[in-house]
Amino acid sequence: MPPIKLKSSPSPAAAKRQHKAAAKAATQPKEKPRPLTRIQREKQDIIPEAALDVFSLHGFRGATIDQIAEVAGMSKPNLLYYFPRKEEIHRRLISELLVTRLAPLREMDADGDPFPEIRSYIRRKLEMARDFPRESRLFANEMLQGAPRIIEMIEVDLKNLVDEKAAVLTARMDQGRITRTDPYHLIFSIWATTQHYADFDVQVRAVLGLSWAAKGASRMRRAISSNCSSMG
Amino acid sequence: MPPIKLKSSPSPAAAKRQHKAAAKAATQPKEKPRPLTRIQREKQDIIPEAALDVFSLHGFRGATIDQIAEVAGMSKPNLLYYFPRKEEIHRRLISELLVTRLAPLREMDADGDPFPEIRSYIRRKLEMARDFPRESRLFANEMLQGAPRIIEMIEVDLKNLVDEKAAVLTARMDQGRITRTDPYHLIFSIWATTQHYADFDVQVRAVLGLSWAAKGASRMRRAISSNCSSMG
DNA sequence: CTAACATTTTTCCAACTGGTCAAAATTCTT
């Protein structure tokens, strides 16, 4: 399939506006930047929160500002007062997301004992899937759509990080401290498995016959131990 | 965040129409059902094919009939002549999908040697991810959205099948023929890992620094061997 | 060849979409 051009870019005169406060600060450097209002702080918290619900469920195109506004408990124009474009809410969510996602891998210690190090990496990933399933789904949605908005970050930051850690793993394998495998595919497996519990939650629950009320906890514990042991 | 009601049901007088041919066949049982035209056969092949492109990329809500029609090389009303509702194209794709997806697990032989049996199951799954990535992504999209259209099938057919195979696996473990693990999580791991190569294709390619031209083959071979070996 | 049917195009529609704008309502500062 490839391109499928979206007839987007609806407003030719886009990018002209800016958030009022920001605009003021930008055009009048003399004046003190006037700190964020209480309301501003609140709303800029509530809106991405609501948007996460909707974007993670329907993807960028499938989500509507109206929906987000409704979840956030405000009117569409009011929401647009804080985030003048749909894309900006999404961008904000995505960029936060990437930082959080890279952290666990980044913190994997090269000097530690490789086996517990990997085990704890898996655990952290699983915990993230349990505690932030919406973020996981947002990411998955973005991937499914070909990652249009984050491909460069993946190609540079993520690739470099993985290259680095893969090199460390290879070194450990050379020392015979862990079983030899392709380090990249090892990492992919970890990503895949942990993501799965968030992204395919419905399926997991349905197959295990879990009540929808029984959130995470015990299932997660089994998943963690099960997955750690299968690494052996 | 669960409900997010879409303000759908736009046409209150829906469900009134039917495909002309089908309608005729239904209301005039005397007449011979009048076999499908050449054109009908062609189009009913082309349309789901095009729809698969679009749905797998944008999900149900994000996809538009216009897009599908464009990919299929026909006008929207013409497309609607064959599939009067957007949902019907999607439904058709999804139901085909489920059959195909269950097949490999269903064919896993309870009497065979468990290890090669699992290995070949993984291989089949990986091959499916390589050869039918759009189908995989369509499924993933559906899952991310909470599987609204297939939850019952998952809860019944899939659950039963997995329960059955899990029982077999447990028996093998009792015999000490394979390492003891939670059979459900073993199966989830296989699903997760294989899906990953289709759904997160972009990420896999970016991290491995693969050219976008180099499709599947060699990467897949490594993935297969790598994943099989890590089962050991 | 032609009637009967199948297909396609054209035109149209109401609801929804992302987004604008000015006025009204609220909140903050002094």
Add this chain to the structure above:
DNA sequence: AAGAATTTTGACCAGTTGGAAAAATGTTAG
């Protein structure tokens, strides 16, 4: 309390969306 600034609302727009209806065009069995 008053004035200034911020926040919210309501009305509105142009473009898109899923879909309907009918007219125009093709196809094909007899």
